Amino acid sequence: AFGNPAVFLERFVGQAKHIEVQIMGDHQGNIVHLHERDCSVQRRHQKVIEIAPSVDLDETVRRDLCAAAVQVAREVKYNNAGTVEFLLDGDTNEWFFIEMNPRIQVEHTVTEIITGVDLVRSQILVAQGHNLFEDVVDIPAQEDIPRNGYAVQARITTEDPSNNFSPDYGRILNYRSAAGFGIRLDAGTGDAGSVITPFYDSMLVKLTAFGPRFEIALQRMDRALREFRIRGVKTNIPFIENVILNETFRSGKATTRLIDTNPNLFNFRPRRDRATKLLNYLSDVTVNGNDTAKGYKLSAALPGPRIPACDVRAQMQPGSRNKLLELGPEGFANWIRNSKPLLITDTTMRDAHQSLIATRMRSVDMLNIASYVAQKTPNLFSLEMWGGATFDTTMRFLKESPWDRLRELRERIPNICFQMLFRGSNAVGYSNYPDNVVEGFIKHSAEAGMDIFRIFDSLNYLPNMQVAMEAVREHTDSVCEAAVCYTGDIDDPKRDKYSLKYYINKAKELEKMGAHILAIKDMAGLCRPSAATKLFSALREEIGMPIHFHTHDSSGINAASVLAASEAGADIVDLALASMSGSTSQPNLNSVAAALSGLERDPGLDPNALNAMSDYWEEVLEFYVPFNTAPRAGSAEVYIHEMPGGQFTNLKEQANAMGLGHRWPEIARTYAEVNQLFGDIIKVTPSSKVVGDMCMFLITRGIKPEAVTSLEPGSVDFPESVIDMLWGGLGQPDGGWPADVQKAVLGGREPTTSRPGDLAEPINLETTRSELSTTLGRTASDDDLYSHLMYPAVFAEFDEFVRTYGKVQGLPTTAFFYGLSISEEISVEIGPGKVLFIKLIGIGEPNAEGQRNVFYELNGMPRECAVIDQALAPKNAITRLKGDLNDPLQAVAPMPGMVSEVNAEVGSKVEEGDPIITLEAMKMLTTISASTSGTVTEILAQKGDAVETDDLLARLQK
Structure with missing residues (x-):
């Protein structure tokens, strides 16, 4: 106080231990101590962890502290339970009295355990008048109190x-x-x-x-x-x-x-909480459906597919991958060229389902049969199971990591080569990527388990393939299979743009560029049997590398083309298992293998195994009914529209989603007209997508393809993909682009004839990784990096999904797409030896906000989740936006609580540190301050509102 000269001095103890001694006294004057406790681990002077006895305490100090505690209690004639607290200087072993707590403490439990004394019971008995040493209390004499x-x-x-x-x-x-x-x-x-x-x-x-x-x-x-x-x-x-x-x-x-000097104590492993996240996902799908499945509901729960049995412990027979690892890519190619049997690539796990069910096949259905494939069909040349559209759709629609799919299948199928479809400079995306991204993606894919890269360009523009081909040869031990895309009809002299000579010349150029294998990629199934005979006979004579034939059965006769190609010298052919074949997929593997059985080119595959695998996939297809939009049979219509098999179902899906499904014949016809408008181009992703985009654009705008060149340049906002392609963003077709179409679409923009990769600046991969790590809140892996580079928006959405619901790829397919039926039980493996058994018990009635409780048994224990029924949620229900804590122009709730005060108003100017909103939770007030100076443009919460963590509360602008 003013005018008082008194000065208080306090002793600073830099390395302090907080030691307290438990005492017990009675009304008769008896006092004992029950040894000490170490309560040094504190946060803001609140105890966090307590230990009895102290671990590293000098025995002399221990005796002195206990004696002092008893003396203090005796001096004040203390009775009942109490605690005497001290500070111990760790540097000097000096100790100082702090206070005495005349009550039982939260940490009394540790004393009870080492002494065997029930302190709570004892204090009640003492209060009743008993002394410490009576049998009813039964506290031993001081020297006999144990310390165990x-x-x-x-x-x-x-x-x-x-x-x-x-x-x-x-x-x-x-x-x-x-x-x-x-x-x-x-x-x-x-x-x-x-x-x-x-x-x-x-x-x-x-x-x-x-x-x-x-x-x-x-x-x-x-x-x-x-x-x-x-x-x-x-x-x-x-x-x-x-x-x-x-x-x-x-x-x-x-x-x-x-705690203050060890910040690493706050480095936490991310809490996985896998079961809760899965239950939340199942609840949402069960109540609201899966948008991907377009609201389709199962009439009854489907049984799981019957997985053919095999002895997974039996020694696995060596297959093509063993041969590749033994011989290397060049030796492997020579082995193929000199093989008599027809080698077969099974496309079931990639192009077959891309063509039949819009690339919606989930990894769990592949993994279920993977061990059987490895054990029973080691004579397969390869499994096409990656690339193409799968990279996009696994993340976008199936909420899976494409990298996880590759590695998990590789683990179960170590003996058969894996093959992927790689779009040259487009990688597995729809745009041209810088050369260093293409190289890095290929290297990482090979490290993850990819053996054969089928590289193509959507316009047969070979400069676009060179970087990828060189990357495979120089940075991996994998096989470079370079593809020439087939279109037109070499039997028709009037279609001389794509003649036999055209294909021979392309093949020779690819051989010079270093291809190990040549692929003829007949993506629309246009190569007729007679054309196959001519083409493969000529190729066999003109080039020295093995030849791989890829086709689709869109016309219904392409098995004959495969047999003709085999007869003419093709070394490898693409086929799909019987139940996954035909229509826009590949020809029937089972039937072709049977047709060649016993002949010189017999592929040597077990027909029983092939049939068992086909039976499995037939049952699996029942899970994918909403996506099965492929024609039920082949059609000669394909020779008119020339639509790739893999695009057919996707474009049909798009038409249905736009409400244009009933106009499909018109769409198919317009597709063909757009192709001619563009100069009769090679049509395969991404060029086929551009044709499809233009087709749908013209139909929805009511514009005829032949009217495009009459439009005033710049008067119509054409799709970005069309503008980019005609500018030269995908490369150059043979003969170039029609000048009048370019002018109509590009307006005044000058087109380029340069290789797109030459125009793309290299991306600093480590800078990108660092920026992505900041966004993700974790160190970005190579998987994250290349997923982001291919599809930034899709990957961001996928990552957010995983944060919310965890990894869902282990869910049975019916549960993923359609949810569970009452009393349905599923098992989900979420890690080695970690299986969840989930049973849906019931779904509660909705409350006023449309929220339902969904009840489960999880591993036999009751669980429940709350989910908003979107069909019932009131229109005025408050759904708060989520904010970004890293954005200084946002005020975001750091925790759940109630708004106790709104400290700013719209239009007010604030400086960094000014309060905007105050939250209260458990009597704790938290002020949310401005992270930067600016003007408040929006207040999104009012006094009394309940808010959740990460809710957006206010916005600022500079």
Whole structure:
């Protein structure tokens, strides 16, 4: 006070340990101590973890502290349970009295365990007048009070350590306690279904572990923490795990500054919470359907497919991949060229389902039969199972990682070559990518398990293939299979743009460019049997590398073309298993193999195995009914529109989605007219997509293809893909682009004739990785990097999905697309040896906001999830936008809470640090301040509103 010259001096203790001694007294004047506890691990002077006895305490100090505690209690004639607290200077071993707590403490449990004394019971008996040493109380004399082993207590609370220990609240969806020898639990409000409110203490349970040695007690504590499952609210368990694994703590040398001086304690492993995320996904799909499945509902639950049996422990026969690893790419190519049997690529896992069911085949259905394929069909030349449209659709529609698919199949099929479709400078996307991206993608794909790269260009523009071909040869031990895309009809002299000579010349150029194998890619199934005989006979004479024939059965006669190609000298052919063949897919593998059985070119495949695999896929196809839009039979119409088999179903899907399905014949005819408008080009992704885009554009605008050149240049906003292609963004077709069409589409923009890759600046991959890591909140892997480079928006959406729902590729296909039926039970493997058994018990009635509770049994335990029924949700229900904490122009809720004050208004100017909104949660006020100066443009929450973590509360502008 003013005018008072008194000065208070305090002793600074830099390395302080907080030691407290438990005492017990009675009304008769008896006082004993029950040894000490170490409560040094504190945050903001609040105890976090307590130990009894102290691990690294000098025995003399220990005796002095206990004696001093008893003396203090005696001096004040203390009775009942109490705690005397001290600070110990770790540097000098000096100790200082802090205070005495005249009550039982939260951490009394550790003392009870090492002494065997029930403190709560004892204090009640003492209050009734009993003395400490009566039989009913049964506390031994001071020298006989035991000190057995070590006990460690941690307080499990609903606080979020990653957000400055902000209290969390809500409904506990799942609560599983730890148990076992050496574990004690003192439970509070924790239980499945309990509601944690903002108005009460956040502690759920006290966990105490004990053992004969401190190390054993910590091992039991670690095990118990990992056994806990608390879902629905955040807890401090990850933080406690880090503390008990900290070496300073384990050594017993922790001081009150342990947490402040060890920021690594706040480096948490991401909480996977896989089961809860899967249940949330299943609940949403069961109640609201899957947009990908277009609202299709199963009339009854479908049984899982019958997976043909094989002995997975039997020794696997060597296959083509073993031969490739043994001989290397050049030797492998020579082996192919000199082989008598017709070698077969099975396209079931890629082009077949791309052609039949719009590339919607899920990895789980491939993995189920993968071991059987490896064991029973080692004579297959390759499995085409990656690339093409699969990279996009796995992320966009199936919510899977394409890289996971490659690696998991590789693990189960180590003996057969894997093959992918690579779009030259377009990689697996629809745009031209810089050369270093193409090279990096190929290298990473080979490292992930890819053996054969079928490289093509959508216009047969060979400069676009060169970088990819060189990357395969120079940076991998994989096979470079270069493809010439087939269109037109070499039997028709009037279609001389794509003559036999054209294909021979292209093949020779690719051989000079270093191809190991030549592929003839007949993507629309236009190569008729007589044309196949001419083409492959000529190729066999003109080039020295093996020849691989790819076709589609769109016309219904392409098996004859395959047999003709085989007779004329083709080394390898693409076929699909019987139930996945025909129509826009490949010809029938089973039938072709049977036709060649016993002949010189017999591929040597077991017909029983092929039939068993076909039966499996036939049952699997039942899961994909909404996507099966392929024609039921081949049609000569393909010779008119020349639409690639892989595009047919996708374009039909697009037409249906736009409400134009009834105009399909007109669409097919317009597609052919657009092709002629562009100069009769090669049509395969991405050029075929451009033709499709232009076709749909003209139909929806009511413009005839022949009227395009009459349009005023620049008067119509053509699709970006059309503008880019005619500018030269995909390369150059033989003969160039029609000048009048270019002028009509490009307006005044000058087209280019340069190779697109020459115009694209190299991307700094490490800079991109760093930026992506910031966006993802984790270090971006090569998988992340190349997925992002191929499809930035699709990958971002996929990553957000995985954050919300986890990895869903293990779900059975019917559950993924259609949800579960009441009483339906599924099993989902989420890791090695980790299987979830999920049974849908019921779906509750909706509340006023349209929310339903969905009830499950998860591994025999009840679980429930809340989901909004989108069909019932009121139009005025508040759905708050989510914000970005990294955006300084956004004010975002860092935790759930209630808005207690709105400190700014729209139009007000704020400086960095000015308060915008104040939140209250569990009596804790949190001010959300401006991260930068600016003007408030929007306030999205009002006083009294309940908000959730990451809700967007306000926007600013500079």
